[in-house]
Structure formats: structure tokens, C-alpha cells
Amino acid sequence: MLIQTAVRRGSPQGRLPIEGQDDLGGPIDCMGALISHRRKEEIYGEGEPADYLYKVVSGTARTSKVLADGRRQIGGFYVAGDVFGLETGEEHSFSAEAISDCKLIVIKRSALVALAARNHDMARQLWAITSMELRRVEEHILLLIKSARERVATFLLEMAERIPTGNAVELPMSRQDIADYLGLTMETVSRNLTILENAATIELPSSRRIVLRNRSALNRLNA
Amino acid sequence: MLIQTAVRRGSPQGRLPIEGQDDLGGPIDCMGALISHRRKEEIYGEGEPADYLYKVVSGTARTSKVLADGRRQIGGFYVAGDVFGLETGEEHSFSAEAISDCKLIVIKRSALVALAARNHDMARQLWAITSMELRRVEEHILLLIKSARERVATFLLEMAERIPTGNAVELPMSRQDIADYLGLTMETVSRNLTILENAATIELPSSRRIVLRNRSALNRLNA
DNA sequence: CGTGATCTTGAGGGAATTCAATGTCGGTGG
């Protein structure tokens, strides 16, 4: 199947890139169809039936929610190996969009649920995915009570860990995306990146490329 | 963690849990021991083995996490019918404390997981509990990006919904607890309650008792 | 009644936002 053409990232073992989800690869990867989304395309909308879940093969996606007055919160960013869109309810509580051109494996939820009813291991995996997501969102809450400086530092460390390319990180998302993820304004994110740059903690060769020069300084801000 | 002696085994027939979790009542209620915790007692600590999960019979509990510099985040409040402490990992990521004197049903996780391996319905329920918690935490994130006024208003509506006693709410938690839940200071919470009172949106017969006078005003702030 | 814990209120300061202007980059067409 097409799934095998998934891009390989820098993991030496040649296994799935994201830690903790390796065991989910096999069964799930074999059940879905591979689809592509262009940059900025909507993958699903808030309130739509949650009939499918998605596993990122390449590219980056985000989930988001827009409040009545236009404020937007980004629930999370999803890179190769990540799963999103899994709900127990009937509807998606967030919408999802492609940040960069994306290849995704799409799996029908009902198929997984039916399989889980017979296969205990699959049931355990569905639970594990939800549970991991829960832990991620709990971490996100801790982020939102920190100062702007700390949020930005934590964000950089998180991204560096999830897109492991040494000390240089190629951010797939805009400043506005980062701001809406961190609960800040674009300007505040930008200012704090500049401050970190002036402190020689990071380098900004271009706006989307960030080099972590002093990780311990970032970790100190990670509180 | 304090080891409590079980007050009673099993559970009386016909207990009626709280809305939305009714279906979880039967199987789970029958599997655990009933224990009591006094006000302010720790139920479990962050990083401790997540060997048990808890269902509130009476009273209120909270989960919380303290950052290195002393800032505290409250993950959630749990009232009669709510389940907390369920993790897929080996350790609790938050600690849990009794806010008021509490009776809890304690269930061994390994027993549930073992049962889930044979009983698909139990597996589905474990997933449902985690999934509900995920949705709750996602809502919490939306709270944390709002203004102080909005957070307080949303909190009041949430509590009024979860402790359904008409328009009067008897809050089991302190202002500091509310503040740490909302990502604000105690003073800011207090000030905004006063403002809402002066606007005739709520009444404060005592600091812990709040009467919602104008729900639509609160809903308007709910954004 | 005191005493401590909890809550409210006030004044001042600071961090993040808002509004506005300038700067940078990648693409497109002259």
C-alpha cells in the first residue's frame, strides 16, 4: 500500500518518528487511505461529524477553535507520526487545517471502533491515543499560565523536540499561529523572540528558521 | 499519600450517579472500596504510581500541579459522580486533594484494565472517561485565553451547571482555588465578583454562596 | 471575645495588548 512511501525523518532506527506512537503504526497505517491537503486547506470543521481520524505522514496540521469575537485558540500542531481528530463524541470539537502541504492517512472511526470491539489490542491503542492527547493538553494548560517569555521558550523547546533536526528548527507555522497557540499576540511573540536573540539564546537566520544557541537558558525559562 | 482504611465494601444498589456518567456507575461502583478523606487531605501526589482511580460519592476534590517557583495550576474540580485519577501512564501527572470532606470509591486500575481486556464494554467505558476528561481540559484551555471578567463568569456558569441547586451556588473551594483554576490571582477573582455584584449580575450573600441573578449577562461574558 | 484564616479593597507598577508604522521576503509580471 501507499503507506510505505511515508517520508523518513532523522530517526536512526528507521522506525516511526514520534516516540510513544511507534506501536500504533502497524495496525492503523494499514487501515486507511492516503490523502493530500494543500497549505491552508481545511481538513475538517468544528461541529462536523467525527467520522474519521487522521495520522500525519508528512507536513504539519493544526487544530483550532474560533470564539465568537474572533479570538482563535490553536489546540495543537501535528507533525509526521501524530494522530489527530479522534473523538468519542459524534462531532469534532475543534476544526483542523493543513499548515503546510500535508499527506495524511485517513481512517474511518467506525472501522476502528468495530475492530476494537473484537480486538482488545486495538481498543487499548485507541485509549492510548486519547490518553496521550489528554496529557498533551494538560501540558498546554501549564503553558498558558506562564509569562510570555516562558511560553515562547517552552514552545521553542517543544518544537525542537518534535522536529528533531539538531539545534536548528524550521517552523512550519506563522507567528500568528504561534501566538494563538500560546495565548499571546503576534507582536508579543515577535518581541520575545527578538529578546531571546539579543540575549544570544537563539538565532534567527530567517523568521521561520530558529537556531537554539543556549538550551539551558531556555530550560531555565521552562520553569 | 495517606493510606485510608476502607469504610465499607461494595456499594449499595440503586446509587444514582451524576448526569452523563450514569452508564459508568454500575460496573465501576461495584468494583471499589469506599474511603473517606478529610478536607485538605492529599489523595495522591504528582509522580506517584497511578494504581487507582477515584469516583466521587460526596464532597469535592481537586487535581493540581505546583511549578518550581510555587505557582499552582488546578486541573479540575470533581464533584459527586465525577471520575479522576485515570491515567494510561504509570504515574499521576497531577496531585489530588480533598477540598471538602469526601467519600470516594477507589478502584484498582489493574483490575479495570484486566476486565477491559475481556469485556469490550468496560474497555469502551475506560476510553469514554478519558475522552470526556480530554474534552473538559480542552474547554479549560479556551477559558485561559479569556479576560478575567470572562473567566470568572464562565466559571460561575460551569459551577452552577455542575452543582445544580437552582440559581444559588454553594462553592466548595476558596478564592485561591478559583484563582489557580482560572490562571488569575485571588484578588482579581474577588474584584471581578464584586464588579458582577455591583452590576446586579450576581449576589454574594456570603463569600462561598453565590446567586446568579442575570444569567444572560453571564452568558454574554461567556464569549 | 480574640485569633487566625479567608476575603475584600486600595494604590501603584509592570507586562502584555492595541494601534500604527516600518521592514523583509517570496513571488509575479513588466
Place this chain on the structure above:
DNA sequence: CCACCGACATTGAATTCCCTCAAGATCACG
């Protein structure tokens, strides 16, 4: 090729909102 354009990002100035610090007020309880 480079000039221009739009999208995105940075920087500046003023303001707003929340926090900090401090002083009272209220409540529960011995």
C-alpha cells in the same frame, strides 16, 4: 533582471488590564 506587490514579521508608543504589595474587613472557631 529588478521592480512591485502582498503577505508576513518586526518595532515603537500609548494604553489597558492584571498583578503586587499592603491594609482592612469578615468569618469560623476555640
